[in-house]
Amino acid sequence: MVPIAADLSFVLACATGCFFLIAVSLHFATRHSRLLDSLSANAYGLYLVHYNFAVWLQYALLGTVLFAMNKAAVVFGGTLILSWIAALGVQRIPFGAQLIGVPRRAVATS
Numbered sequence: 001m002v003p004i005a006a007d008l009s010f011v012l013a014c015a016t017g018c019f020f021l022i023a024v025s026l027h028f029a030t031r032h033s034r035l036l037d038s039l040s041a042n043a044y045g046l047y048l049v050h051y052n053f054a055v056w057l058q059y060a061l062l063g064t065v066l067f068a069m070n071k072a073a074v075v076f077g078g079t080l081i082l083s084w085i086a087a088l089g090v091q092r093i094p095f096g097a098q099l100i101g102v103p104r105r106a107v108a109t110s
Helices: 002-028 034-041 043-060 068-092 096-100
Strands: none
Touching (some): 043 068, 043 096
C-alpha cells in the first residue's frame, strides 16, 4: 500500500510543479521579446538545419579536453546560433522561404 501512495504523491507533485511553472510564466512573462518572437517564428527552420551543426560541432570538440557539460554548452549554443543564422539566410532565397514554410521577408533596398 505504501508504494502506491508514494507513486501517486510523486505524480501529484509533478503535476503541481508543472502547473506552478505555467502560472508563474503567465503572471510574469507579459511582455513580448523580439528575440523570443524571432525564435518562435524560425523554430521549424532551426529544426530542419540544426542536425548538421550539432554533429559538426560535436566532432570538432571530440579531441578537446573539456568537461562534458562545457562541451554540451558549446555545442548547444553554437548549434542554436548557427542554425538561426542559416534559417534566416534560407529565408532570403526566393525558393528557400517556401521550403521551410515561412513567408518571404521583404529585403530593404537602398
